[in-house]
Amino acid sequence: MINSSIPIVIVTGFLGAGKTTFLRSLIEAGELSKTLFIVNEIGEVGLDQQLLQASGAKDPILLSGGCLCCEMKNDLGYTLRDLYLKWPDKANPPIDKIVIETSGLASPASAILQLAQDHWLRDRFRLSQIIGVIDSEFGLETLKTNELAVDQVIYSDTVFLSKQDKVNAEQSAHLTECILRINPRIKIKGVNGKDIKSADHYFMSPARTDTMRQVSNPSVDHLLEYSTTNISMPDAIPWKSLASALDELSQTYQNDLLRVKGVVYIKELITPIVIHGVRGTFMQPEVLAMKDHTHASLTLISAGTHANVIAEHLSRQLLA
Ligand SMILES: Nc1nc2c(ncn2[C@@H]2O[C@H](COP(=O)(O)OP(=O)(O)OP(=O)(O)O)[C@@H](O)[C@H]2O)c(=O)[nH]1
Numbered sequence: 001m002i003n004s005s006i007p008i009v010i011v012t013g014f015l016g017a018g019k020t021t022f023l024r025s026l027i028e029a030g031e032l033s034k035t036l037f038i039v040n041e042i043g044e045v046g047l048d049q050q051l052l053q054a055s056g057a058k059d060p061i062l063l064s065g066g067c068l069c070c071e072m073k074n075d076l077g078y079t080l081r082d083l084y085l086k087w088p089d090k091a092n093p094p095i096d097k098i099v100i101e102t103s104g105l106a107s108p109a110s111a112i113l114q115l116a117q118d119h120w121l122r123d124r125f126r127l128s129q130i131i132g133v134i135d136s137e138f139g140l141e142t143l144k145t146n147e148l149a150v151d152q153v154i155y156s157d158t159v160f161l162s163k164q165d166k167v168n169a170e171q172s173a174h175l176t177e178c179i180l181r182i183n184p185r186i187k188i189k190g191v192n193g194k195d196i197k198s199a200d201h202y203f204m205s206p207a208r209t210d211t212m213r214q215v216s217n218p219s220v221d222h223l224l225e226y227s228t229t230n231i232s233m234p235d236a237i238p239w240k241s242l243a244s245a246l247d248e249l250s251q252t253y254q255n256d257l258l259r260v261k262g263v264v265y266i267k268e269l270i271t272p273i274v275i276h277g278v279r280g281t282f283m284q285p286e287v288l289a290m291k292d293h294t295h296a297s298l299t300l301i302s303a304g305t306h307a308n309v310i311a312e313h314l315s316r317q318l319l320a
Pocket of ligand 1: 013014016017018022103161164165166283
């Protein structure tokens with residue numbers, strides 16, 4: 001069934017590396033029009049799903065509230081089965097590939113094993129590529145301090161260096177050297193949102209060469225090194241208050257605050273804005289053009305166990 005099976009591309013990479021941005025650039029460049037996206041989010045709110053949809057992806061499927069490699073290990077299999085069984089003409093599926101964007105805290109190992117070990121899935125779907133996205137700005141630090149990020153590189157066939165606009169050639173060369181030491185067979189490609197190439201350039205070369213590679217499930221407690229919390233933000237906030245609260249947060253917690261992401265309403269705008277923070281650095285917010293009312297909330301992910309403490313700090317700042 002190899003020729004008629006649906007190829008699956010896994011896009012992996014640590015928190016805030018730029019996975020969604022990379023996929024959005026491809027979609028906005030007119031690529032991936034027959035692709036089905038499955039998005040895994042550790043938080044409850046499906047921001048990446050909404051962002052992909054806003055860029056033109058058709059009905060992305062959200063697997064939220066945990067990692068594909070642990071709590072949600074079986075959900076991928078159920079989702080693929082469900083999808084396949086709904087196609088009226090199995091010989092002519094309505095899609096030509098599936099892209100799975102994993103959460104930043106997921107190892108791709110479980111998905112690799114599931115696709116290899118389940119014969120029903122194996123007859124209908126095939127893993128064609130694992131693409132790692134690595135943040136050029138924070139990648140070296142991330143690889144030094146997070147085993148999970150190293151795993152993501154080990155399992156990747158190709159890696160993209162995102163955020164190259166934020167580093168110089170020497171920093172890029174150091175990161176490249178580090179990645180090649182972890183996985184000497186990996187293909188490294190730079191990503192610049194403005195210079196995005198065709199999807200095939202990234203997705204279809206080369207074929208996977210790692211069939212003999214040892215794959216093992218990540219330890220079930222790998223998430224204990226991190227904590228995640230969600231703050232509901234039902235009310236619109238004056239932009240000045242929000243900006244100063246986020247500024248205070250980044251100064252207080254810096255590197256411990258691995259990721260802040262979510263959608264917030266501000267008093268000055270009718271549409272919500274998207275907040276992105278990576279390692280305590282907040283990006284310019286993006287206005288989210290959504291037709292429906294969007295549930296406003298922020299997800300905070302920290303190294304260690306104190307995401308709740310950081311969330312309480314933020315709530316106090318917003319009330320001040
Ligand atoms: N300057 C710059 N910013 C980027 C680039 N790629 C991504 N970003 C920004 O980095 C932040 C995080 O990007 P995402 O694409 O959401 O990262 P992600 O890997 O999907 O994040 P998680 O799913 O939460 O792990 C956003 O504010 C992006 O706009 C890039 O090439 N250059």
